[in-house]
Amino acid sequence: MLKKYQPEYYCEPQLLTIELTDKPGSPNVIPRPEHVITRTNICESALKVLYRLKAAGFEAFLVGGGVRDLLLGREPKDFDIATNALPEEVTGLFRNSRLIGRRFKLVHVRFGREIIEVATFRSGHDAASDDMGRMEDGMILRDNVYGNLEDDAWRRDFTINSLYYDIRDFSVVDYTGGVSDLEKGVLRIIGDAEQRYLEDPVRMLRAVRFAAKLGFRIHADSEAPITRLGDRLEAVPAARLFDEMLKLFLSGYAVETFELLRHYDLFRYLFPETDDCLAKEEKGFPHMLVAKGLLNTDDRVAEGKPVTPAYLFAVLLWEPVRERAEALLAEGFSEVQSLQRAGDEVIAAQTQRVSLPKRFSLQTREIWTMQARLKRRNGKRAERLFAQARFRAAYDFLLLRADTGEDELQSLADWWTEYQEVNIDNRVNMAQQVPSGGVRKKRRRRRKKVAQG
Incomplete structure (x- = not known):
């Protein structure tokens, strides 16, 4: 029944x-x-x-x-x-x-x-x-x-x-x-499953989406070819896959969808660099930011709150950005420069698989670079950061990072939470009590003028 x-x-x-x-x-x-x-x-x-x-x-x-x-x-x-x-x-x-x-x-x-x-x-x-x-x-x-x-x-x-x-x-x-x-409660493809997936590889993503959304199991005959044919997604236009990503992850069932995509080995054809990062452990523990970020996304959808694709992609691509930024930091770049450069490189590679329109990619980059700027909150910097359009998304992303235990960020997250809750005078006092610190910009070395004559 x-x-x-x-x-x-x-x-x-x-x-x-x-x-x-x-x-x-x-x-x-x-x-x-x-x-x-x-x-x-x-x-x-x-x-x-x-x-x-x-x-x-x-x-x-x-x-x-x-x-x-x-x-x-x-x-x-x-x-x-x-x-x-x-x-x-x-x-x-x-x-x-x-x-x-x-x-x-x-x-x-x-x-x-x-x-x-x-x-x-x-x-x-x-x-x-x-x-x-x-x-x-x-x-x-x-x-x-x-x-x-x-x-x-x-x-x-x-x-x-x-x-x-x-x-x-x-x-x-x-x-x-x-x-x-x-x-x-069965999801069954009509006709020969392999042929139907070859006709349109996006049907494999639709199978995952409906299984996650409805809580149905994929029929064995419809399930069998999926792991073999995942590479066919590489032939699908990146713009079409962007539209599918929104349906997959912004319908309120992102966690279940993510788990099924990884189960059927499809995630790596959509987010290859992220998939490589998720295969590694950090200090003996698996990376949890993507899973927790998608859980937060599902909660917001359930509450009728908006979720921007910019934030979704910030979550899905953070692990490769962080890994690349750490390497750039070791080379002597500042934290902001490292995140900017890493973000540019990761997004450039990612858009070969799943496109990300510029209006969203710019916001995604801002969310990432503000992770470094949120640390520099002394004096009037806190007020200027708080007034920025992307502050709330960057703050939410900071909370997510702190929740996963990344870089011992909890005290910074708590500071920004308190900053939003107190009145203006107390905000000024809080910012004044923060030590100045931070990485100073390196001065450019001027070229010596060549003597003429």
Whole structure:
């Protein structure tokens, strides 16, 4: 029996377990009385799109994660729609829409800040003979081969994401056994797992993400090829992997996701330098900052607080930055210079795998370099640091480092905590009592002028 959340407006229907039939073209159709989805739980904007497509004579279904989450009693993050209307026909029905995507052509219908994504039914690539469905080395480069509802169901990635809510009679249509897998807590890829991962290696990351988010186990057949095919992620564009990273680590299940990525040996293809650092021990203990940082991230997401990608990457890349900065410090660079240079080098290498837009990478670098500046808090320095836009993120990062026992930073973290809690006069007194110290800048040696004549 599927676990389901039941708010006040829910009645008490039962979801029947219906086994998948092997006969192609004959889906399991679960009528309205036998499942828990009601229109009350579907956002008004999605209903408007569904009804307008229906009124225009097109087939229209709620599909994917929205149906999955509703059946599990969860609140969907977004609502996607599948239809037999072509993208140009959808944009003709909705003036508030625009066509997006090249690899996968979609229509976004906008209602204020809310976007409803509409996709035309798609088919597999066996019959693709033109540029609408290009493949290279087994990877799908373009996916605009249109089909019917059954084609669309079998080309989706996982059975639990291949469920359709029919607006005509409010039934759930299941071609692939998704309802049964939902009840068993199983994540199963549709078709031959190895072939599907080769078509799109990001599916391996999606398998990890859904397993972590839903607490499902990955079916043995879907799990087996993952560790063998991890290197295929190197062929995925870095910009696309950045988008996947946000989904992996900013959805409230970062710790579980991180553990599964390392379990399936995928993390090293995303953050190779960090993975190398995590393989080593420090003073006989494993590095804990990444795990604790991700736990803090999950806590903030659960509390509805924002988490910036800049802070996430500061956590994920800190170990290689710290290791490189220590080497530069030993060469005679100041602590600030060491962190700046180490940060530049690590980010330059990292963006070859997972891109980090400049607006975030600059903030990440600031968080790192402020770790050195937070030590220099005497006189008016504390006031100037406290006024900086990135102070809070840098302070939170300092607390994280102190919590993991790094460099005996607890007293410094406590000082900055107290500094924020006292009034302005006490802040001045605290800063005045801090010894000046710190590393002085080395004066540049002036070149001797060459005598002329």
